[in-house]
Amino acid sequence: MATPDGPDSNPGFDTSQPTIARVYDALLGGKDNFAADREGAALYLKYVPDAGRCAIENREALVKGVHYLVREAGIDQFLDIGSGLPTQKNTHEAAQEINPNARVAYVDNDPIVLAHGRALLATNNSTIVVTADLREPQGILNNEEIKTHLDFSRPMALMIVGIHMHFHDDEKPDEWVRTIMDRLAPGSYLFITDFVDTGEPLQKGMERAGLESLGNGWIRTPERIEQHFLGMPLVPPGLDFLARWFPEDPDGDVPATEDLEPYQRILMAGLAKKA
Numbered sequence: 001m002a003t004p005d006g007p008d009s010n011p012g013f014d015t016s017q018p019t020i021a022r023v024y025d026a027l028l029g030g031k032d033n034f035a036a037d038r039e040g041a042a043l044y045l046k047y048v049p050d051a052g053r054c055a056i057e058n059r060e061a062l063v064k065g066v067h068y069l070v071r072e073a074g075i076d077q078f079l080d081i082g083s084g085l086p087t088q089k090n091t092h093e094a095a096q097e098i099n100p101n102a103r104v105a106y107v108d109n110d111p112i113v114l115a116h117g118r119a120l121l122a123t124n125n126s127t128i129v130v131t132a133d134l135r136e137p138q139g140i141l142n143n144e145e146i147k148t149h150l151d152f153s154r155p156m157a158l159m160i161v162g163i164h165m166h167f168h169d170d171e172k173p174d175e176w177v178r179t180i181m182d183r184l185a186p187g188s189y190l191f192i193t194d195f196v197d198t199g200e201p202l203q204k205g206m207e208r209a210g211l212e213s214l215g216n217g218w219i220r221t222p223e224r225i226e227q228h229f230l231g232m233p234l235v236p237p238g239l240d241f242l243a244r245w246f247p248e249d250p251d252g253d254v255p256a257t258e259d260l261e262p263y264q265r266i267l268m269a270g271l272a273k274k275a
C-alpha cells in the first residue's frame with residue numbers, strides 16, 4: 001500500500017473525494033486517509049470539536065458489545081458489515097482475546113478496507129475480509145467466501161455498527177438488515193450503533209458535518225433507532241448512549257444522561273437477540 005499522498009502514491013482508488021471509511025479513519029487518528037478525507041474530517045471537527053472522541057467511544061462500544069457476545073452469550077461467529085479500516089482493537093481481536101477460535105467475516109463496500117484488511121489478516125485464518133454492499137444483502141448471503149467461513153446453521157452476531165446513519169430512511173436500510181437476520185439461526189444477535197436525535201444542537205451539528213462532507217450522516221430519534229432491531233427484544237440495558245451502555249454489567253453505576261458531555265449524547269448502542 002502506498003503512503004497516502006506520498007510521492008509514489010498510487011493506491012488504485014479515487015482519492016479526490018472523501019469516503020466514509022477514510023474520514024472515520026482520519027477522525028480516529030489513523031494514517032489510511034488522503035487530503036480530501038482529512039478535509040472531510042476537518043468539517044466534522046468544525047461542527048463537533050469532539051468528533052474524534054465520538055469515534056473512539058464508538059470503537060469502545062464495539063469492544064464492549066463483542067466481549068458481551070463472546071463471554072456472556074457464547075457467540076463465536078461475527079458478520080461485521082461496514083467494518084471500516086483496521087484500527088486499534090478490531091472485532092476479531094476483541095473476540096479472539098476471549099475465544100481464540102472465534103471467526104469473523106468483515107464486509108465493507110470501500111475497497112481500501114479489503115486492501116488493508118488482507119495485509120493485516122494474512123496470518124489470521126479465523127478472519128476474512130470481503131468487499132460487498134449492505135444495499136445488496138443477497139450478495140452478502142450468497143458470497144462463497146462468507147458461506148464457507150461462517151456456519152449459518154449456528155447462531156452468529158450481525159454487526160451493523162456505525163453505518164445506519166449513512167443511509168437515508170427512504171432507502172429502507174432496515175429491510176436489508178431484515179433480509180440477513182431472516183437467514184441467521186435462532187439465538188443470533190443484531191448489534192447496532194447509530195446517531196441519535198433528542199433535540200440537541202450538537203447532534204444536529206454532527207448531521208450537518210456529515211451532509212456537507214460526505215452527503216450523508218443522518219440523525220434519528222431513539223424510537224426510530226429501536227425500529228432497526230426489527231421487533232426483537234433488546235438485551236439489557238436496552239438502547240442507550242454509549243457511555244451508559246454496559247451489556248456485561250447492565251445494573252452497574254453509570255453516569256446520568258444529564259451528566260454526559262454533549263459529545264457523549266450523539267451515539268446510542270443496542271443489542272437484540274433473535275428468538
Ligand code: SAM
Nearest residue numbers: 020021024082083084108109110133134161162
Ligand atoms: N463499524 C466500524 C465502527 O463502528 O467503528 C466502522 C464504521 S464507519 C463510520 C462506516 C463503514 O461503513 C465505512 O467503513 C464504510 O465504508 C462502510 N459502508 C458504508 N456504506 C456501506 C455499504 N452500503 N455497504 C457496506 N459497507 C458500507
